[in-house]
Amino acid sequence: MPYTSIYPVLMTEDVTTTAAFYREHFGFETVFETDWYVSLRRDRWELAVLEASHPTIPAAGRPAAGILINLEVDDADAEYERLVTSGPLEPLLPLRSEDFGQRHFIVAGPDGVLVDVITPIEPTGEYAGEGTGLPAGHDRSSST
Numbered sequence: 001m002p003y004t005s006i007y008p009v010l011m012t013e014d015v016t017t018t019a020a021f022y023r024e025h026f027g028f029e030t031v032f033e034t035d036w037y038v039s040l041r042r043d044r045w046e047l048a049v050l051e052a053s054h055p056t057i058p059a060a061g062r063p064a065a066g067i068l069i070n071l072e073v074d075d076a077d078a079e080y081e082r083l084v085t086s087g088p089l090e091p092l093l094p095l096r097s098e099d100f101g102q103r104h105f106i107v108a109g110p111d112g113v114l115v116d117v118i119t120p121i122e123p124t125g126e127y128a129g130e131g132t133g134l135p136a137g138h139d140r141s142s143s144t
Helices: 015-026 076-085
Strands: 009-012 029-033 037-042 045-051 068-072 091-098 102-108 114-120
Touching (some): 015 037, 015 045
Antiparallel strands (some): 029 037, 037 045, 091 102
């Protein structure tokens, strides 16, 4: 069976604030909105926000926690300047280069979901030439 779409849905206690965070800071646009669910899109990427207490959620469901969203960009330094240095966000992990092939920083969304803003770079040290800096199937030369 072919899939027509796959995207994360963040369960939250504050749909309005969470959706606004991704619109304001990361350029997502609303494609559908109710008071309990917001569907967001940026280019071909989708993200949804859902009220955790909505009746369609089983009792075992709970608000988003332990989630890290990777946003790959052309220039992590420019995004750090825009969002942190000149912007309102506080870094949980300051901008830095990793030997495994990333230049990145991490900020937190309203519900504690971590947002890792990444630019792939060439791996160095023990990772140089091994291709271990990216998940299998990821093309370092592709644009996102």
